[in-house]
Amino acid sequence: MTFNIALTGINAASxxxxxxxxxxxxxxxxxxxxxxAEFADIFSANGGATATGxxxxxxxxxxxxxxxxxxxxxxxxxxxxxxxxxxxxxDEGKSLYTRAGAFGLDREGYIVNAASQNLLGYGIDSSGxxxxxTAPLRIDYADLAxxxxxxxxxxxxxxxxxxxxxxxxxxxxDTYNFSTSTTIYDSLGTxxxxxxxxxxDAPNLWSSYLFVDGVEVSQPGGDELAxxxxxxxxxxxxxxxxxxxSATFTPQSGAEDMAVSYDLTTTSQxxxxxxVNSVTQDGFAAGRLDDFDIDTDGMIFARYxxxxxxxxxxxxxxxxxxxxxxKQVGNTAWEQTSASGAPATGAPGSASLGLIxxxxxxxxxxxxxxxxxxxxxxxxxxQASAQVISTSDTITQTIINIRR
Numbered sequence: 534m535t536f537n538i539a540l541t542g543i544n545a546a547s548x549x550x551x552x553x554x555x556x557x558x559x560x561x562x563x564x565x566x567x568x569x570a571e572f573a574d575i576f577s578a579n580g581g582a583t584a585t586g587x588x589x590x591x592x593x594x595x596x597x598x599x600x601x602x603x604x605x606x607x608x609x610x611x612x613x614x615x616x617x618x619x620x621x622x623x624d625e626g627k628s629l630y631t632r633a634g635a636f637g638l639d640r641e642g643y644i645v646n647a648a649s650q651n652l653l654g655y656g657i658d659s660s661g662x663x664x665x666x667t668a669p670l671r672i673d674y675a676d677l678a679x680x681x682x683x684x685x686x687x688x689x690x691x692x693x694x695x696x697x698x699x700x701x702x703x704x705x706x707d708t709y710n711f712s713t714s715t716t717i718y719d720s721l722g723t724x725x726x727x728x729x730x731x732x733x734d735a736p737n738l739w740s741s742y743l744f745v746d747g748v749e750v751s752q753p754g755g756d757e758l759a760x761x762x763x764x765x766x767x768x769x770x771x772x773x774x775x776x777x778x779s780a781t782f783t784p785q786s787g788a789e790d791m792a793v794s795y796d797l798t799t800t801s802q803x804x805x806x807x808x809v810n811s812v813t814q815d816g817f818a819a820g821r822l823d824d825f826d827i828d829t830d831g832m833i834f835a836r837y838x839x840x841x842x843x844x845x846x847x848x849x850x851x852x853x854x855x856x857x858x859x860k861q862v863g864n865t866a867w868e869q870t871s872a873s874g875a876p877a878t879g880a881p882g883s884a885s886l887g888l889i890x891x892x893x894x895x896x897x898x899x900x901x902x903x904x905x906x907x908x909x910x911x912x913x914x915x916q917a918s919a920q921v922i923s924t925s926d927t928i929t930q931t932i933i934n935i936r937r
Contacts, residue, residue, distance in 0.1 A: 616887020679722025682816030
């Protein structure tokens with residue numbers, strides 16, 4: 534009996550060393566979670582008051598999903614999870630979960646890890662809005678289509694002391710007081726130069742002449758701007774909306790016909806130098822993908838050469854009622870089990886889920902010092918159990934010799 538009890542001790546110590554050695558071997562593995570061996574005694578229920586027990590058995594190898602240290606990298610596709618949750622990946626259609634966020638792109642632009650598992654997240658619909666259905670995330674390398682300009686917002690001051698010039702002639706700078714230009718874009722993404730010529734007609738009354746690439750697109754005689762005695766714009770062409778809408782024109786590039794609305798609601802007429810404080814427009818040229826980044830909410834934004842950004846998807850996280858109940862399947866990934874419960878999947882930062890740190894990787898949560906101390910303890914347990922067998926063998930041999 535003593536041999537059997539000591540043998541269970543040796544097996545337990547050996548298993549403990551296996552778990553420790555696995556932790557130590559993966560101390561530099563990204564996203565690895567350490568485990569510990571848990572043991573229980575073996576005891577016969579029918580042994581009575583004098584029963585001594587029958588040894589030890591392995592009851593569980595429990596995983597520790599505590600946070601590992603985060604190291605920053607130079608790749609914006611390296612993802613670390615700060616807080617609860619695991620990244621979702623797909624291995625040939627099989628759903629797996631991981632904290633190892635070292636990802637790259639395959640030849641089709643899908644975000645994958647070294648095991649060719651696809652990173653899953655929310656995609657976008659045709660309008661660019663997030664669709665809460667998980668699917669493999671992909672970076673689209675196609676050029677961003679141009680957007681024709683439809684509105685220009687102009688913030689400026691017209692000098693109230695300006696003199697009334699002669700009748701307007703666009704080629705004669707003496708026939709208007711001020712001018713300002715901005716770039717607008719047609720449906721092909723071709724840049725057009727839109728210039729407003731401003732002429733004082735009378736006190737508190739001005740005319741605006743709009744030209745696009747040298748062709749007048751304002752109403753005949755110019756658009757009328759009226760100010761009150763306090764220098765505030767009160768009407769444009771007799772209406773209080775503060776907007777000028779150009780005539781429909783055909784761009785020289787052969788793009789679609791277009792018209793542009795000018796928002797002048799914050800234009801003033803105070804005594805002081807003419808000045809344009811702000812000019813913005815809502816169009817842009819075609820753009821080529823320059824880079825992309827991922828924010829803490831998992832949103833993937835593409836950055837284009839035209840200065841625009843486009844949402845391409847959102848990384849999601851999953852949390853489990855009992856994360857240690859997940860089944861390890863290798864490649865630092867886990868699989869759902871009945872013990873883990875069903876995953877709660879959502880956007881990073883929602884509910885109890887943590888945040889995404891792009892350009893960073895989570896280290897293993899193994900503490901080498903603690904593992905070495907545990908190794909010494911397991912080694913002593915092994916030696917002590919082996920010594921019990923040796924002692925028992927000596928006693929047995931002595932008994933045999935007595936019988937002789």
